[in-house]
Amino acid sequence: MTDISILELKNITQAIREKFGYDFSNYASSSYKRRLLRILDMHKINVETLIEKVNNNNFTKEDFLHEITVNVTEMFRDPSFWKSTRSLLTTMAASRDKIKIWHAGCSSGEEVFSMLIVLKELGLLHRTEIVASDIDKSILVKAKEAKIPVKSMEIHKHNYERYCGSTDIEKYFTKQGDLYAFDKTLLEKISFREVDLVKAIPFSKFDFVLCRNVLIYFNNNLQNDVLKLISDCLFDGGMLAIGAKESISWCEVANKFVPLNVEERIFKKNRS
Amino acid sequence: MADFDFKYRYKAVVIGGSAGSFQVLVKLLSTIPADFQLPIIIVSHRLKHIRSGFVEALSLKSIKTIEEPQDKDPIKKGKVYLAPSNYHLSIELGNTFSLSTEEMINNSRPAIDITFETSAYVFKERMIGILLTGANKDGALGMKAVADYKGLTIVQDPAECVMDTMPRAALAITPIDHVLRVEELIDFFRKLHKHVGPLQ
Numbered sequence: 048m049t050d051i052s053i054l055e056l057k058n059i060t061q062a063i064r065e066k067f068g069y070d071f072s073n074y075a076s077s078s079y080k081r082r083l084l085r086i087l088d089m090h091k092i093n094v095e096t097l098i099e100k101v102n103n104n105n106f107t108k109e110d111f112l113h114e115i116t117v118n119v120t121e122m123f124r125d126p127s128f129w130k131s132t133r134s135l136l137t138t139m140a141a142s143r144d145k146i147k148i149w150h151a152g153c154s155s156g157e158e159v160f161s162m163l164i165v166l167k168e169l170g171l172l173h174r175t176e177i178v179a180s181d182i183d184k185s186i187l188v189k190a191k192e193a194k195i196p197v198k199s200m201e202i203h204k205h206n207y208e209r210y211c212g213s214t215d216i217e218k219y220f221t222k223q224g225d226l227y228a229f230d231k232t233l234l235e236k237i238s239f240r241e242v243d244l245v246k247a248i249p250f251s252k253f254d255f256v257l258c259r260n261v262l263i264y265f266n267n268n269l270q271n272d273v274l275k276l277i278s279d280c281l282f283d284g285g286m287l288a289i290g291a292k293e294s295i296s297w298c299e300v301a302n303k304f305v306p307l308n309v310e311e312r313i314f315k316k317n318r319s
Numbered sequence: 320m321a322d323f324d325f326k327y328r329y330k331a332v333v334i335g336g337s338a339g340s341f342q343v344l345v346k347l348l349s350t351i352p353a354d355f356q357l358p359i360i361i362v363s364h365r366l367k368h369i370r371s372g373f374v375e376a377l378s379l380k381s382i383k384t385i386e387e388p389q390d391k392d393p394i395k396k397g398k399v400y401l402a403p404s405n406y407h408l409s410i411e412l413g414n415t416f417s418l419s420t421e422e423m424i425n426n427s428r429p430a431i432d433i434t435f436e437t438s439a440y441v442f443k444e445r446m447i448g449i450l451l452t453g454a455n456k457d458g459a460l461g462m463k464a465v466a467d468y469k470g471l472t473i474v475q476d477p478a479e480c481v482m483d484t485m486p487r488a489a490l491a492i493t494p495i496d497h498v499l500r501v502e503e504l505i506d507f508f509r510k511l512h513k514h515v516g517p518l519q
Contacts, residue, residue, distance in 0.1 A: 078419040082421075
């Protein structure tokens with residue numbers, strides 16, 4: 048059976064750290080191992096060869112990162128979450144001139160596009176600034192291009208309908224062959240930024256941070272550190288959204304947050 | 320009814336199923352007693368974009384309560400867990416769950432293969448893998464992993480499956496310890512319960 052031993056895992060993780068400067072040692076090992084096995088399978092190599100390839104520059108940092116990270120996402124994933132977000136943003140907008148939002152781990156951008164549509168439909172887009180970050184530079188390029196395969200539109204559309212958006216989601220796109228290009232005018236408010244959550248330091252303050260289905264790839268130690276980072280990047284009274292099956296109740300900064308919507312995992316940072 | 324050779328001190332039962340498996344799970348869960356000790360981890364293909372409802376429906380006739388684990392939750396004795404929709408469910412060393420949104424496998428998320436493979440790696444010979452009726456091949460490679468780690472493997476008898484593709488795919492690629500009808504599965508759990516002893 049193809050498997051990666053604990054020692055091999057340690058060795059490849061060390062090679063990646065030394066060569067590329069990324070530390071995967073606190074990633075959740077089951078999914079991390081599966082990603083490595085996927086790379087081995089794609090290139091028909093064993094771990095030893097992979098380590099050699101990393102050390103001999105046969106893999107660029109970017110290529111490696113692109114293959115190891117998970118970039119599966121959809122627009123309006125969990126429509127009920129977006130309904131709740133719509134209403135909480137409305138409340139938030141009443142007490143602020145400007146809303147700063149950070150999508151931590153934005154992948155190919157589907158969540159950001161969803162947010163832009165929400166803000167546009169609420170008439171809040173002109174008062175918003177968005178930072179979309181990911182560890183993977185090449186996926187950020189893709190997010191910037193903002194083009195979605197026609198075959199995936201069905202699921203986005205279905206989610207948007209369940210979210211009860213105010214129009215037809217296709218209105219935000221122009222069809223170009225087998226792709227749908229997202230309305231560029233909506234993208235003006237976004238700055239894309241390369242951020243490795245493992246070693247990031249607080250770089251700005253936000254009113255709303257979304258970090259959904261990103262923490263699941265980390266072990267508890269790293270989750271704890273990232274939640275601390277996010278907390279430091281939130282204004283008092285700001286909001287945090289995590290994935291539907293993620294939790295913050297056990298972490299160091301838990302006492303700084305109160306739930307706004309338990310089911311949808313949206314929290315508010317206490318005024319200290 | 321068959322006799323079962325319980326060789327090890329088992330730590331978990333993992334059950335995978337797809338088309339037709341809901342009724343089988345309902346039958347099993349309506350007979351497994353409240354003090355059944357081993358954690359039972361269920362991966363059932365379900366509508367991807369309906370987040371709730373399934374666990375409630377499954378709970379109706381179940382003696383034990385069923386819960387969907389959160390990421391990094393510890394696996395506890397006596398519990399019945401159901402893989403949440405639209406996530407893969409893995410078992411980590413140290414007996415915790417972890418979730419992921421990786422690509423679908425065999426058009427499935429959760430994929431039975433992932434839960435079987437990771438639990439086989441963690442529990443080795445001390446797990447029991449059960450694959451029920453289903454219309455695709457998900458779970459077959461996972462069953463092979465369970466067998467390779469010397470865990471106990473069971474498939475539902477293809478002759479009584481609503482869709483027999485899934486158990487047949489497993490039977491085709493790996494030796495399976497027992498091929499059981501639902502009534503025999505119920506008997507299996509009864510005997511396993513006797514062997515393991517009640518939850519303290």
